[in-house]
Amino acid sequence: MSSTDLGMPAVAPRGVGHLRGEQSFPAAARIALADSQLRRNLGHATRTIRTKRASVVAELDDWEQLRLAGEALKTATMARLDEHLERLEEAVQARGGVVHWARDANEANAIVTRLVAATGESEVVKVKSMATQEIGLNEALEAVGITAHETDLAELIVQLGGDMPSHILVPAIHRNRAEIRDIFLREMPGVDPQLTTEPRRLAMAARAHLRERFLRAKVAISGANFGVADTGTLLVAESEGNGRMCLTLPDTLITVMGIEKVVPTWQDLEVFLQLLPRSSTGERMNPYNSAWTGVTPGDGPQTFHLVLLDNGRTAALADEMGRTALHCIRCSACLNVCPVYERAGGHAYGSVYPGPIGAVLSPQLTGVEDNASLPYASSLCGACFDACPVRIDIPSLLVRLRARHVDEQRSAHRVPSAEALSMAAAAWVMASPTRFAAAEKASRAARLLGRSAGRISALPPPLSAWTASRDAPRPPAETFREWWSRNRGTS
Structure with missing residues (x-):
């Protein structure tokens, strides 16, 4: 595919991949609520992040103006998304990259597995990426004999533990240090048997484990926080430096990016790179902001592929109000203030996108009836809207999706419920x-x-x-x- 139709509900594909759970939210949440250790882990972690975020946000006199600017930029971008994506494609290709369009998760997985197989390599290193979690890329690679090594510390913990992420920013938020140490001792070859729960010791153990993989990997796979249409530049914001290793050492780099992540110009990043770190990690800026543009001879990966992922996004885009869920910059602020998420945790949502934003985004990507219980996973307290750096009105979206579910049930069943x-x-x-x-x-x-x-x-x-x-x-x-x-x- 060289182009895609945007905003056409008659042809927009539904999202597939890790967007649905095997149980309804109430059933899954009931199991999670019975786990007192899980509730303690979640309560401690979310309180810590909330406190840090409140402190750094209070430093800015113009925080509300920044939020309004972020909202306006996202609204304007979604209104002309097709134009911006075409400009991004042209800019990437002009700088030596190759652009692929994926209608859904299955098509994206087929593209990436084919590209990796063409290199002759049997393993890849990965930067933390919600998009690749969404499409189930690791499982698709494993099915064809390719091993994917997660390099983000939290993602590594989840992978070694045979687990699933439970938070957008901190995928292993449901684990405490004692549980992490036990996972490392059990799953990490050559780890010091005297490993303690001290954070520094745990981080050093992970560093030693990953360094060997960084140095031998020839292929890396990343997501992208933003893609700049004007220049074809992709950007990843991270805290550990693992992304920098993945984006510079391998010969081949493959980036999977949701189509909603595009921004028109570099100047737009001035707003988002103030909103994102304060809302996500409670920091004034990300420790590492890594940006790359196509291929630079003799410096970094010499082959670059960009996979632009739809997977239900054009269906959401067709809804004038629902498309605001696509404004999300994946900061996780709404999760950290949500009383429902804090008690039930991320796994109860079924989708890789948990919490309030997941409760509105996942049903729109899959179709409401495939995730009918998620819009009800909220008390409608409004804390998520107050915390959202781009002012997504999640409570109103939840009510709208509930109404849509009721209407669809009414039309599907002649006998009243x-x-x-x-x-x-x-x-x-x-x-x-x-x-x-x-x-x-x-x-x-x-x-x-x-x-x-x-x-x-x-x-x-x-x-x-x-x-x-x-x-x-x-x-x-x-x-x-x-x-x-x-x-x-x-x-």
Whole structure:
């Protein structure tokens, strides 16, 4: 493919890969909530990141202006995404790179595996990349006999532990230091058997393990935080320097980038490289910002391929409101403030994109019915919008996706669901002041159920579906109408 159609819902492919879970969110979350160690790990890590972020954000008097600028830049870019992508393709090719277009995860995996196989190599080193996690690239490479070595420390921990990432920025956030040490002792060849849980010792063990792989690898695979349309430049922001090793030492570099990551000009990075580090790691700037443009003779990889990934993004782009989820710069700020994520963790979401942004992005990439429970994985408290550096209105998107799910269920099933019947009954009662007043009085009978605890923790079916995951408040002894009549006269 040399080009792609954007904004065409009739032909836009649905996303495939690691975007769906085997269980619904409620079922998976129930298992996660039973793991007290997981909750302690998540609580400690998210509190630490929140505190750091608040400190560095408070240093900037123009933080809200930066957020507004980031939102405006993303909105303008999405409106002309096709033009920017074509300019990016032209600029990359003009500088010696090769551009490939992938409709979905299967096509992207086929492209990358073919490119690696053509080099004759049987192993690659990888920079941390959400896009390659999304498409399941490691598994695709393994299927054809190619070993992928993750080089980001957290991704390495996840890989060695036979695990899945649970956070956009800190994939091993669900692990504590003792668990990491045990993984290293069990899975890392030649590690010191006296390895302790001291962070420096753990990092040095990983460094020694990875250094050998860096020096022998001929092929590297990366993601990209941004792609600059004007110059064909790709940029990766990271904290450890492993990305710098992958982007300079190998002979061949293959970058997989979601099409929404493009920015029109270098000047746009001035905004995003202030927003991203403060919102993600609570730092004023990323320790390493690595940028590369095509091929430079005698310096760095001499073969460069860029794979531009759709995988459901044009379907999201076709929705004027839903496309705002594509503004995400993968900072993870929304995860770190979300009370639902902090208790359930990332694995409960099923998709490689967890937390509030995953709850709106994954259903749009796959189609709402393939991830119907995710839009309900929220209390709609709004903390995610307040934290988002590009002002994605996640709560409004969640409500919109819930409505879309209800509409699709209504059109797919002629027989009304129990929920639909309940809502219709409630609407009938509330439409009449007399009926509503009678229902209020009748509700006082439920006071007997909550007389000991002050709340109702169990109700008979079908109301048991509510109390299975939350308590119901005990009805008051006096209704509001009765209070008003007694204090202010007749109603």
